[in-house]
Structures are given as C-alpha cells and as structure tokens.
Amino acid sequence: MTGKGGAASNRAAAQVVIAGGGPVGLAAAVELGRRGISCLVVEPRRVVSRARPRCKTVNVRSMEHLRRWGIADRLRSVAPLSTSWSQDVVFCTSLAGRELSRFTGVFGLTAQGDRFPELGQQAPQFVLEDLLRQVVCDEPACELWLGARVLAVEQDEFGVRATVVDDTGSESIVAGEYLLGCDGPRSAVRNAIGSRYVGGVALRPNFGLVFRSPELWARVRHGPAVQYWIVNDSSPGVVGPLDLDGTWWLIAVGVDRQTGERDAQQLIAAATGTTLSAEVLSTDPWTARMQLVDQSRRDRVFLAGDAAHLNPPWGGHGLNTGLGDAVDLGWKLAAVLNGWGGPRLLASYEWERRPVQRRIIAEAEANMSVLSSELLSQDLDVDGLPGDAARRLAHARIQQAKYGEFHALDLVLGIGYEESPIVAADQRQVCDQDAARPGFRLPHVWLASGQSIYDALGPDLTLLLLSREAAGAAVALESACRTRKVPLRTLDLVANGLAVRLGAGLTLVRPDQHVAWCGDTVTGDPGSLIDRVRGVDNGA
8 A cells, every 4th residue: 555645445345345444344245245246344433432322222133133144142131131121211399309101121121922032232332343243244245444534436337436535544445246334324425426415403492411420320210220310400301321330321302512522520419319439431412313315325335224314212123123224235346246146135225225224213302392392381399298299290201202212212113114016915705913014024933843933044145935735836936936046945834833823825935024915825837036126127
C-alpha cells in the first residue's frame, strides 16, 4: 500500500465486500460465509467500544437466526443479564419511589409453548458485536479488516471496486462481485449510489449516559427489571442495568447535550430517587430519526441496517430489523453466487424488506408518542387517597398506551413477504393463524423427537412432506430441483401429524425459515414453481 495521496494498491478480491463491521455487516458475513461465499468486512474501529450500549434487546426472531448459526447459547453465556433474572418492565416515580405499573413477560423473555424455540435476550450491542467478530474471524470464507473504511465505490456489469483507506492513510482498491453498505447513518456507500434518506427528525432531544454505582441495587425498591421507566418532573426517562455489578444506562427525555453534560449527577439523583455516588462513564446525546432511503439497491450495491433506515429506539426494533436485512440479503446473494439463484432473487430484497422497514419506523414512532414525559401528573408520589387515585389512573393509562411496545411478538414474528415476486400465491382458504402461509415465517413446532422443526431444516430450500397423499407432488418438486441444480432437503414429517396444523400436505421453506409455497399438490409445472422461488423469470 502507498501513503495517502499516492496511487492505490490492490488487495485480494472477495466475492462480497461489506462496508461496515457493526452487527449488521457481521451478520451478513456470517450468513454468506456459512454458505461458502468469500467476504471481506471493512470496519474502521479496531476495538468494539463498550462506552455506549446502543441496542439492548436481541429479539426472539434474531435469536432464532443466532440459533440457526449455532451461536444462540454463546450469546446467552456472555450476556450480563440472564433471561431468568427478570422479564419485567417497571414504571415508577424513581428507583426508590412509588411503583405505578408493571409489564411481565416482556420482549419474548418468557416461553409461549410451541411459538418459538428461542427466548429473547437482553444484551448490550457491544456484547453481540464482540461475539459476531469472533464468529466471523473463525469462518474460513470471511476476513475482517479492522482499522479501515470504504471511501468510494465504483461498479460495472462485471463487479464492484471499493476504495478503502486504513488508519495510516494508505489506500487500496478492493474488488468483488457485490458490495453491501452496512456502514451506518453516515454511509459512504449510500452516497456513492446516490441514495438519500427520506423522512423526519424528532424535535425533542434526548440525553443518554452510562454510569457506575455499585451501591444502587440496595436502594431499588421495585425488584429486578430490565427497564425502569421514570415518571417524575425532574428526570423523566428510562433507566436499566447493563450488568449486576452496578453499571447502569439512563435516557433522559427532552434533555439536550449542554444540559445533560452539566447536570448529569442531578439527572441520576432524580431518576434513582436517592443521593449516592455515581461515576459517569459515557454520554450520548441523540435525536430520534424516522427515515428510510429512497433506494436500497443500485445494481451490484445494496444497503442494509442503519445505512438504509433509521427509527426511534422505543420497542427495541432497530438492530433487529438490520439483522433481518442481513439474513434476507445474505441467503439471496449466496444463492446467486452459488449458481442456483436468478436475478429476481436479488430484486426481491427491496420488495421484501422495504415494507418491513417502513412498518418498523411507524411502530417505533407510535411508541415514541407516549414517553415518560407524557405520563406526568400530580400526586403520583404522595401518600393517602389523592396519591392512590393518581397512581390508579397512571396505571390504567400506562397499560393502555404501552402494552404493545413490550408485547410485540405479533409484530416480531408476523413479518411477512406475501407480495414478494419470489413467493407463490396461496390458493387455499386458511383462517388458522398457526397455519403455514407463503411469505411468512414457518410456524414453529417441536417435533415428536423433541427437536425444533427449525433445527431439521436444510441450509437452502427444504420441502416438508406432511401427508402421504402429497408424496407424488413431492417427487415432482424434487425432480425439478435436481434438473435445475437447486439444493433441496426433503423432510418426511408425516408421522408428526402436522398436515392439519400447518394446513397443507407440502410446505416449501426458504433458507430464512420463511414459507415459499404451500399446497397439497402442484398446479401446473413444478419447474415453474421452483423457478419462481429461486428468482428466475419464467414469464409468470
């Protein structure tokens, strides 16, 4: 490599170059690398900062993907808060003050029968990021280049070329077949493809901080909780533990940078309701943004995660939406590069993910409409009948306004791609919510063996044979896949008696555990159905 300003040197090519090694870029590398696709992840930070926790909720759907990658238990083993420690969110006047309301079983932290195989997990983003770095470094197909960032991108019909500068100022040219921009809100890749955010920015500032106070736990009046929403005039916001050793995070709603940095100790005292020793470890002023890019793809370059969409943090959806982007794009790129996916497969990325991103932004914005500052009222912290009456009213309002924010599994697990061009339309009349539906996540069940149905799925397409009457159609689909060299695993689950529950004798499942097609028989040419699912334009 040459110094800054000199001619750029060349670096060995990878099939996919990933700009940005945060959780989304790393997740994309895992999805691709596990499928044998060579990846180069370019990330400017040599060390993951533990100063700001950012996302703290890894939801049920993300944990299902971590399970598929074989690392769900590894995350749980390093997460500071176990799921058994608490599954509650508490609303209170302060940590030492009055309790106003409580939600239990939040964020999918408690089991719900067959509905999912993995509980959600509370973990700071840096814990997940550290784990994903280890996984990527252990993956033979992946390389993690730290201390470097993508400056510019060029592409033609044959591939992409990224100009990369390292932290010494030396430049390199990296070639690949495709490039993913996972480089956050200030994305150089987004600028390179001429994409821009569309949407709004909240007017109200927020001030985040992390502080350490080992003595605080002894003064918390409400028992363990993953979040404590503080409803008082002095410090409306949210507080939560990062670990059980005395490290806490706090978001002060409506507080700007100058006020927050000047009055950090007062904000902590008002939120905790007690005078104690608190060491401020970091601060993080921010303003919520509700923005979606006008295009998340240009030819061989794609955007994912914060580079493509931004939403308020309320509800914990941002990181998880980005991981969903990485999975959707990862398996599709791998299918194309491995020779069995067609061009419509890549076109379907925007078809499938943009409606999801738009919906998440709307949900998070709705959650933001009622924060602690909107729940203030008189007498919440007083004794006697006036206080009792005020707290009853507060409890009712909190339950009505905030229930959906903490019990959002229908949103998290109900994301569907029914309008996708690579999903075969459902001709059945199915009303059962537990039935398999094209475009949606395969309903989870535990098999008679005790195994999760997800653990039995193949890495690519999987055909579930659920009734013996559908065996002939299964053979026809298998033959169509062999002819097209499409990898398919067939699971004979007739003995499990799932045909009635899933609503079909056959269910074709994609690599991301979403249903591509359901039926008892194939109407028309089985090859045309497989071509649609793999993104080959067959004139349909």
